[in-house]
Amino acid sequence: xxxxxxxxxxxxxxxxxxxxxxxxxxxxxxxxxxxxxxxxxxxxxxxxxxxxxxxxxxxxxxxxxxxxxxxxxxxxxxxxxxxxxxxxxxxxxxxxxxxxxxxxxxxxxxxxxxxxxxxxxxxxxxxxxxxxxxxxxxxxxxxxxxxxxxxxxxxxxxxxxxxxxxxxxxxxxxxxxxxxxxxxxxxxxxxxxxxxxxxxxxxxxxxxxxxxxxxxxxxxxxxxxxxxxxxxxxxxxxxxxxxxxxxxxxxxxxxxxxxxxxxxxxxxxxxxxxxxxxxxxxxxxxxxxxxxxxxxxxxxxxxxxxxxxxxxxxxxxxxxxxxxxxxxxxxxxxxxxxxxxxxxxx
Amino acid sequence: xxxxxxxxxxxxxxxxxxxxxxxxxxxxxxxxxxxxxxxxxxxxxxxxxxxxxxxxxxxxxxxxxxxxxxxxxxxxxxxxxxxxxxxxxxxxxxxxxxxxxxxxxxxxxxxxxxxxxxxxxxxxxxxxxxxxxxxxxxxxxxxxxxxx
Amino acid sequence: xxxxxxxxxxxxxxxxxxxxxxxxxxxxxxxxxxxxxxxxxxxxxxxxxxxxxxxxxxxxxxxxxxxxxxxxxxxxxxxxxxxxxxxxxxxxxxxxxxxxxxxxxxxxxxxxxxxxxxxxxxxxxxxxxxxxxxxxxxxxxxxxxxxxxxxxxxxxxxxxxxxxxxxxxxxxxxxxxxxxxxxxxxxxxxxxxxxxxxxxxxxxxxxxxxxxxxxxxxxxxxxxxxxxxxxxxxxxxxxxxxxxxxxxxxxxxxxxxxxxxxxxxxxxxxxxxxxxxxxxxxxxxxxxxxxxxxxxxxxxxxxxxxxxxxxxxxxxxxxxxxxxxxxxxxxxxxxxxxxxxxxxxxxxxxxxxxxxxxxxxxxxxxx
Numbered sequence: 001x002x003x004x005x006x007x008x009x010x011x012x013x014x015x016x017x018x019x020x021x022x023x024x025x026x027x028x029x030x031x032x033x034x035x036x037x038x039x040x041x042x043x044x045x046x047x048x049x050x051x052x053x054x055x056x057x058x059x060x061x062x063x064x065x066x067x068x069x070x071x072x073x074x075x076x077x078x079x080x081x082x083x084x085x086x087x088x089x090x091x092x093x094x095x096x097x098x099x100x101x102x103x104x105x106x107x108x109x110x111x112x113x114x115x116x117x118x119x120x121x122x123x124x125x126x127x128x129x130x131x132x133x134x135x136x137x138x139x140x141x142x143x144x145x146x147x148x149x150x151x152x153x154x155x156x157x158x159x160x161x162x163x164x165x166x167x168x169x170x171x172x173x174x175x176x177x178x179x180x181x182x183x184x185x186x187x188x189x190x191x192x193x194x195x196x197x198x199x200x201x202x203x204x205x206x207x208x209x210x211x212x213x214x215x216x217x218x219x220x221x222x223x224x225x226x227x228x229x230x231x232x233x234x235x236x237x238x239x240x241x242x243x244x245x246x247x248x249x250x251x252x253x254x255x256x257x258x259x260x261x262x263x264x265x266x267x268x269x270x271x272x273x274x275x276x277x278x279x280x281x282x283x284x285x286x287x288x289x290x291x292x293x294x295x296x297x298x299x300x301x302x303x304x305x306x307x308x309x310x311x312x313x314x315x316x317x318x319x320x321x322x323x324x325x326x327x328x329x330x331x332x333x334x335x336x337x338x339x340x341x342x343x344x345x346x
Numbered sequence: 347x348x349x350x351x352x353x354x355x356x357x358x359x360x361x362x363x364x365x366x367x368x369x370x371x372x373x374x375x376x377x378x379x380x381x382x383x384x385x386x387x388x389x390x391x392x393x394x395x396x397x398x399x400x401x402x403x404x405x406x407x408x409x410x411x412x413x414x415x416x417x418x419x420x421x422x423x424x425x426x427x428x429x430x431x432x433x434x435x436x437x438x439x440x441x442x443x444x445x446x447x448x449x450x451x452x453x454x455x456x457x458x459x460x461x462x463x464x465x466x467x468x469x470x471x472x473x474x475x476x477x478x479x480x481x482x483x484x485x486x487x488x489x490x491x492x493x494x
Numbered sequence: 495x496x497x498x499x500x501x502x503x504x505x506x507x508x509x510x511x512x513x514x515x516x517x518x519x520x521x522x523x524x525x526x527x528x529x530x531x532x533x534x535x536x537x538x539x540x541x542x543x544x545x546x547x548x549x550x551x552x553x554x555x556x557x558x559x560x561x562x563x564x565x566x567x568x569x570x571x572x573x574x575x576x577x578x579x580x581x582x583x584x585x586x587x588x589x590x591x592x593x594x595x596x597x598x599x600x601x602x603x604x605x606x607x608x609x610x611x612x613x614x615x616x617x618x619x620x621x622x623x624x625x626x627x628x629x630x631x632x633x634x635x636x637x638x639x640x641x642x643x644x645x646x647x648x649x650x651x652x653x654x655x656x657x658x659x660x661x662x663x664x665x666x667x668x669x670x671x672x673x674x675x676x677x678x679x680x681x682x683x684x685x686x687x688x689x690x691x692x693x694x695x696x697x698x699x700x701x702x703x704x705x706x707x708x709x710x711x712x713x714x715x716x717x718x719x720x721x722x723x724x725x726x727x728x729x730x731x732x733x734x735x736x737x738x739x740x741x742x743x744x745x746x747x748x749x750x751x752x753x754x755x756x757x758x759x760x761x762x763x764x765x766x767x768x769x770x771x772x773x774x775x776x777x778x779x780x781x782x783x784x785x786x787x788x789x790x791x792x793x794x795x796x797x798x799x800x801x802x803x804x805x806x807x808x809x810x811x812x813x814x815x816x817x818x819x820x821x822x823x824x825x826x827x828x829x830x831x832x833x834x835x836x837x838x839x840x841x842x843x844x845x846x847x848x849x850x851x852x853x854x855x856x857x858x859x860x861x
Binding site for chain 2 (some may be wrong): 049051052053054055056057305306308309310
């Protein structure tokens with residue numbers, strides 16, 4: 001029994017259409033709250049981990065162990081004056097950070113979270129084409145970046161947006177092809193192979209083991225999507241100040257910041273769903289969510305380590321990597337997994 | 347004379363990715379090392395003997411020779427008239443110090459013939475913009491007695 | 495051509511190492527023309543030196559290359575002691591060598607960390623600064639302050655080096671090489687680091703000599719010129735060390751030369767702390783009370799090897815207690831002049847990494 005059906009039965013005295021609508025509203029609100037809280041947790045973990053790895057202590061003043069530091073920072077950002085550049089293109093300038101954040105929260109709605117004890121399944125919406133929906137939503141975020149870069153009429157921001165476009169074009173195709181290999185493998189076992197939920201249910205052997213090339217391509221793509229250090233050419237802070245978000249301040253800047261950490265979390269969830277077996281594990285019906293979170297957290301910490309230990313790649317080298325290496329590798333992966341599916345019946 | 351020259355060797359090319367992964371492991375291993383941070387107001391690292399900051403003045407020893415004023419490279423020290431009975435200081439002039447420009451070069455301490463002006467370990471001196479300059483009497487006081 | 499985008503880097507920019515301003519004409523991502531604009535940290539040090547006594551001028555030299563202030567002091571004293579005719583005793587020369595080389599390691603560590611940040615590596619910066627802090631602790635113990643030490647004085651040093659301090663330096667030297675190799679591995683094992691630096695910003699031998707480039711940059715271009723060997727001062731002819739050079743002349747070569755120099759500095763200090771003789775730590779002719787009475791006559795140009803290159807000090811004395819003219823040949827300034835040549839037709843990312851390898855310190859460029 002999912003949260004949605006519980007909410008519907010809770011509101012059922014109000015009649016059919018109202019109870020359904022109310023249940024959706026309440027569930028969306030819950031999702032937004034849970035997503036922002038988990039983002040705060042990820043930001044806190046990142047700051048603590050970064051500090052310890054760099055022989056520092058990290059936030060420890062606000063709240064016990066600095067747990068409320070992220071909230072304090074958020075309040076500080078919210079209290080700051082938003083400085084608008086004079087020659088901005090007003091509407092795109094204002095909606096660009098919203099697009100990034102909304103795209104992100106929407107993507108969290110599509111992910112199947114597995115079930116947890118008596119609550120039942122935690123999935124917010126489970127459609128039969130959730131793979132397509134997920135990648136369509138992820139594709140909204142680059143538009144926000146580009147809008148931000150072009151509308152703020154700043155040379156650094158413009159260069160950042162140009163780099164972001166070049167980067168997005170070069171990694172999205174290999175990413176989609178490697179996802180295609182997953183769908184192909186899953187289609188041998190399930191009828192609705194475009195639903196993430198049923199893909200994960202077929203994943204008794206994690207696809208990461210069957211498709212090592214696929215997980216390699218997909219991980220690089222997710223790093224590039226979240227744009228942290230090896231592949232953060234769009235906002236490379238030592239070259240282009242902060243790239244497309246240079247002209248943003250206050251809460252709008254905070255939205256870009258949350259977008260970055262949200263993308264790391266989202267990417268980790270998606271990788272663990274597609275390649276690491278997702279919520280599969282012992283006692284799946286009651287502990288599924290726990291397995292998913294553990295796998296995602298391992299991916300998050302791997303992402304942090306990658307972020308902290310790598311220098312930034314040059315944009316032309318990345319485009320080169322995307323087209324000359326990632327794309328052929330993804331193709332080979334597709335062929336290999338197709339052969340595997342045909343021969344072994346996996 | 348023999349000139350010893352060595353050619354620096356470029357690092358051997360390792361297999362791609364493996365080298366980067368070893369760097370990542372190295373970074374991750376630092377997680378278990380002790381942080382080097384000293385959390386200042388609570389824990390204070392031990393200051394070595396030669397650490398110097400705040401300038402003090404013994405009013406009784408000062409002879410008003412103006413050497414410290416002359417040697418101060420920034421002109422932080424100027425001589426002030428102070429009404430004070432001191433048989434050694436007939437001109438009744440004493441140095442004051444502008445800590446806004448003082449670079450703690452310790453030249454005044456070195457040149458002082460009577461060791462009247464000297465520097466100490468005291469470094470927790472917070473001041474407002476109006477009180478950068480310490481008058482001769484204030485230089486003789488402890489830090490917590492000085493009016494900020 | 496008016497199709498170029500004119501972009502202004504700095505003075506407030508994350509990776510300009512202080513207050514460098516670069517006016518770049520960009521063709522997309524590629525830098526076509528570059529003009530460094532300096533002067534934002536100009537503090538008139540040369541003129542101030544004419545207004546103060548010989549013994550006081552050290553504080554202005556401390557603030558030139560503020561990450562290697564010991565070397566600036568000893569560079570000034572090379573010239574000033576000749577003008578004043580006060581040779582320092584033997585022990586002082588060895589103390590100065592120890593302090594110079596510690597300062598050189600500190601300076602190169604700051605450079606390595608900042609260069610990592612230029613490339614986007616967040617973590618090595620902290621490892622470098624943690625190691626540098628041990629050196630600064632030694633400085634605090636020896637001189638009383640961390641960065642602007644004002645340790646050396648005309649004809650001697652401020653206070654003597656005690657056996658405990660030598661022990662502490664020795665303890666640092668025991669632990670440091672291992673950490674240095676760790677930092678080194680973190681950089682050079684990385685594929686992206688190599689791809690960002692190998693073959694980027696190649697400075698040919700001829701261009702380097704034409705522009706007056708010195709120091710590790712010159713040695714990375716294949717010229718064997720180190721003032722410590724070419725014109726030994728202090729006691730550098732009595733210690734055994736190698737001069738690292740490379741024929742490549744690219745960013746990676748400059749990086750490797752600097753790391754090798756740190757290892758050689760460790761070697762020098764290890765020899766110096768065993769060979770250091772006993773004796774007075776200042777020349778009695780330059781007692782404390784003589785500070786404002788030292789008179790200098792004649793002119794002298796002294797050159798020393800700072801971490802950035804050849805640091806020259808030219809002093810003219812007119813018989814008074816203050817120098818008539820002090821002129822500084824600052825290596826960073828000469829090295830910066832080659833940046834437009836190196837960065838021409840390179841990408842913005844490479845411009846940043848090339849300006850990182852020059853090792854700019856703006857206290858010294860603008861003086």
